Amino acid sequence: MNSRDIHRGGSIFPYLLRFLELFRESLPAERLTETLEVLAGNKSDIDEAARRSLKTVYEESLSFLENQAAGLWFPEDLLELQKGLYTELEYLHSLASTDLRHHFSVVIPVADSPEMLRNCVRSLIRQCEDFNYGGKEDGSGGFFRKVSLFIMDDSSGAENRQKIMGIAREAEQCGIRTRYIGVGKQVSLARQARELAGDKVSHLLGSEEIWPSHKGASVTRNLAYLYLNALSRQGRKKEETLVWFLDSDEEFGIKVQKEEGHADIRFINYFYRLDRIFRTNGVQVLTGKVVGDPPVAPSVMINTFLDDLLHFLEEVSRSGPGDKCPFHGKREAGVFSAEYHDMVELFGYKRPGAPSRYHCPLAGNHTAEDCLRDFSEKSRDFFYGLHPTRIQFYRHLNDPMKTEIARTVYTGNYVISMSALGYFIPFAGLKLRMAGPTLGRILKAAIREKFVSANVPLLHRRTPADAKREFRSGLSVEEGTIDLSDEFTRQFWGDVMLFSVEALTEEGFPGRRCEVAEIAPVVKTVRDRLWDTYRQQKSEVGGKTSKVRGYFSDGRRWWDGKESLSGAGENFRSLCSLVEDNFGRDSKALKHLSVQVREGAYTDVLVRAIHSFHEDAVLWDRLLKSEIMIGPDVGEC
Numbered sequence: 001m002n003s004r005d006i007h008r009g010g011s012i013f014p015y016l017l018r019f020l021e022l023f024r025e026s027l028p029a030e031r032l033t034e035t036l037e038v039l040a041g042n043k044s045d046i047d048e049a050a051r052r053s054l055k056t057v058y059e060e061s062l063s064f065l066e067n068q069a070a071g072l073w074f075p076e077d078l079l080e081l082q083k084g085l086y087t088e089l090e091y092l093h094s095l096a097s098t099d100l101r102h103h104f105s106v107v108i109p110v111a112d113s114p115e116m117l118r119n120c121v122r123s124l125i126r127q128c129e130d131f132n133y134g135g136k137e138d139g140s141g142g143f144f145r146k147v148s149l150f151i152m153d154d155s156s157g158a159e160n161r162q163k164i165m166g167i168a169r170e171a172e173q174c175g176i177r178t179r180y181i182g183v184g185k186q187v188s189l190a191r192q193a194r195e196l197a198g199d200k201v202s203h204l205l206g207s208e209e210i211w212p213s214h215k216g217a218s219v220t221r222n223l224a225y226l227y228l229n230a231l232s233r234q235g236r237k238k239e240e241t242l243v244w245f246l247d248s249d250e251e252f253g254i255k256v257q258k259e260e261g262h263a264d265i266r267f268i269n270y271f272y273r274l275d276r277i278f279r280t281n282g283v284q285v286l287t288g289k290v291v292g293d294p295p296v297a298p299s300v301m302i303n304t305f306l307d308d309l310l311h312f313l314e315e316v317s318r319s320g321p322g323d324k325c326p327f328h329g330k331r332e333a334g335v336f337s338a339e340y341h342d343m344v345e346l347f348g349y350k351r352p353g354a355p356s357r358y359h360c361p362l363a364g365n366h367t368a369e370d371c372l373r374d375f376s377e378k379s380r381d382f383f384y385g386l387h388p389t390r391i392q393f394y395r396h397l398n399d400p401m402k403t404e405i406a407r408t409v410y411t412g413n414y415v416i417s418m419s420a421l422g423y424f425i426p427f428a429g430l431k432l433r434m435a436g437p438t439l440g441r442i443l444k445a446a447i448r449e450k451f452v453s454a455n456v457p458l459l460h461r462r463t464p465a466d467a468k469r470e471f472r473s474g475l476s477v478e479e480g481t482i483d484l485s486d487e488f489t490r491q492f493w494g495d496v497m498l499f500s501v502e503a504l505t506e507e508g509f510p511g512r513r514c515e516v517a518e519i520a521p522v523v524k525t526v527r528d529r530l531w532d533t534y535r536q537q538k539s540e541v542g543g544k545t546s547k548v549r550g551y552f553s554d555g556r557r558w559w560d561g562k563e564s565l566s567g568a569g570e571n572f573r574s575l576c577s578l579v580e581d582n583f584g585r586d587s588k589a590l591k592h593l594s595v596q597v598r599e600g601a602y603t604d605v606l607v608r609a610i611h612s613f614h615e616d617a618v619l620w621d622r623l624l625k626s627e628i629m630i631g632p633d634v635g636e637c
Helices: 003-009 014-022 029-041 048-071 076-095 114-131 158-173 183-197 199-205 217-232 270-281 302-317 368-384 435-450 485-505 516-539 541-550 563-583 588-599 601-611 613-625
Strands: 103-110 147-153 177-181 241-246 254-257 262-265 285-287 290-292 403-405 413-417 451-454 458-460 476-478 481-483
Touching (some): 014 076, 076 114, 103 217, 183 613, 199 613, 241 270, 270 285, 285 435, 302 563, 435 451, 435 485, 485 601, 516 541, 516 601, 601 613
Parallel strands (some): 103 147, 285 451
Antiparallel strands (some): 254 262, 285 413, 403 451, 476 481
16 A cells, blocks of 8 residues: 555545655655554544654654755745645644643734734734644634733834734734733733832833833833733643743744745744743743844944945946846855844854845846845835845754754743743843843853753844834934934943843852942943944944945946936935934944943943842842732733
């Protein structure tokens, strides 16, 4: 008997049969024979031993198939087969009397960004529909059993709050149990916390003045911790639930290179993969990364962007306007190295030896002129976090369950067990950037091998076309100008906090409490070193923008005087003006930072915050053990 005979007779496992037709050699002969015998029965009442055997077959088949798909640029037919195999594997799980796999509580903080949130939530819905992790209750019309959604709305605008509540209702209607936790609920949580722990709770949750909206993602996540902890007292056992924190500008998907250009696809069965890692590895905190747009602020990418832009302009100038676009071809997706970061050496990575070549995303027949025009239109989006020459692509690993001890939490993509709610986002009230890497250094010192990274990246989209005007913390846009000075300041002091904490962990922090006399010199040394590095980086900007301007003012390039490209030239000149305003020697951001560094007051703020960490931890433990009330139904859709 062979698989074709079974397939002609009909089967409840058609995708596995299809896989065996295509890749019979992927299973050992003995395993293949056993599998075909089980499939020949075509029964829904498969006994437990047969189910276990089939699950192993599916796991081996999926591992083989996913490696094949990655090696062939992810063809559609293999992706369809992959999703079918996962659906049948879920059917096997449904035959068991109990399904002991984890429940996932997906938490998304959002602030006045409904369009980005809508993209994120719809991708979550597609993830559930594609892979059906845990199945649905009450047949096809019920809720997904093992996935729920919590939207933490930090918006200030009433219209945006209404839109976000509508997105929550949409998720609910599509089968995902959803709770909308709005401003009122969050303020109630924060006030209860202050009543229990006093004014020093502001280190963890910020001050009362900022509670109504735009508290910052770190404060909002800490409030989510308190909310989920209180909710766990009312229902689900802690050990059954994993909490997954996402950012609203991310999606369940990956960016991959294809034979021509690149594409965004749905490939990873995230819940399945994460459940297996947590069940088998004793993990408490897991961080993924992102692909697509870089996860860092424009304030630390300007030099790599200008280097790549100059490289692009030189290369495109050697083509003719009607020539075929030269910016295509496969780019190897190397090991993650933060290549987009101006100061990559600070993180222990090697600086790339050459600029990164642009990879044009335009499809079909198009010319060098088309590419130049398209790049110019994208250039302004750099200030929204786009880095068109340093896009991150998914790199497939043969062992998708592989983990490594981590040192950085990507706060837009990390998963914690309920037992890890004690590891709050530190120094949240300061609203600094780099909160995730700072938490990561503390976790690395505190729980070591229980804090890991895994190859489960999400797709990061900084600038979806319908969301460019939405709120972005640290970015001020007014009458054609863009001001990054607030983000720049938060980035610098966030870096100082990160590397100060990292240095102190080498001296035993947080395992022991460090005194002010020990902390202060560390912070000052780190501050001065970083300030020198920042100034050196920004001193290079003026010369590079002058070179960019030269490409559109010296009359030597084929686009000079070409009416169809007058807009492109203006786009690049406008970009240079914005860069100089934000990163030049006389920029508002550098002047403000210079005063802060010289006066030292903010340095003292960081010293006191680090010194208070242990007291904050005691307060946090008290809050988790307190009877904070959230109400039985308030906030549910």
